Amino acid sequence: MPKFTEQEKEHIYQCMLTKGKELFIQYGLAKTSIDDIVLACGIAKGSFYKFFSSKEELYFAVLKNEEGVRNQLLSELLREDLPPKERMSSFFHKAYQLADENPFLQNVFQKGDYERLVRKLPEHLQQSSLEDMNKGVEVMKSFIRQGSFRDDDAELAAGVMRAVLMLRLHKDQLGAESFSPIIDKIIEYVSEGMTRPKEPPKEP
Known part of the structure; x- marks a missing residue:
């Protein structure tokens, strides 16, 4: 197996991210093979395994790149x-808009790729996903410190936000025509419920 310079390694890595993303968009995770990826990049199959142990790991790396946009969105949310x-409603609507405009993220939700990815990921990458969720908890803590939420449980607030975003997985079941008005109502109710000021305790 050839030895690569750091520059060559970076070139191969970026090629696999780019070509892998294109193939995943076109065929989905299940129907894309490692052979397809190495052929698109013009590298030997052994070279693939110098970077990833499976196509699921490559898919996860592509997904992490796409989630960089989400992190930027969270940062903007704090500044709005x-x-x-x-502000909460704006975040949800922007997140759904980004998913609808991104063909890779559409496949994550529509072709069952997310479920397959979760089943196939090794434990250390699943832990990485958990760390990403913890980033959301930190954002919620910032909102709580600002007095933006009626509750002071950051993990619960982050879980609610994640649950609303995960509803995108069920667009087909809810129906394409019904999905938007349903989600609009859910976002309205959740945003109001999460940010409504606490009522003072009733006097006995």
Whole structure:
């Protein structure tokens, strides 16, 4: 197996991310093979395994790149000069818009790739996904410190946000025409419920 310079390694890695993403968009995770990926990059199959142990690991790397946009969105959410309810609603709508405009993320949700990925990922990468979720918890803690949430449980708040976003997985079951108005209502209710000021305790 040839030895690569650091520059060659970076070139091969980026090629696999780019070509892998194109193939995953076209065929989905299940129907894309490692042979397809190495052929597209013009490398030997053994070279693939110098970077990834499976196509699922490559898929996860592509997904992590796409999630960089999500992290930027979370950062923008903290900076937006809007009332808490409108700021939360804006986040949800932007997140759904990004998913609808991104063909790779559409496949994640529509072709069952997400479920397959979760089943196939090794434990250390599943842990990485958990760490990503913890980033969301930190954002929620920032909102709580700002007094934007009625509750002070950051993990619960992050879990609710994640649950709303995961509804995108069920677009086909809910129906394409019904999905948007349903999600709009859910976002409205959740945003209001999460940000409504706490009621003072009733006097006995």
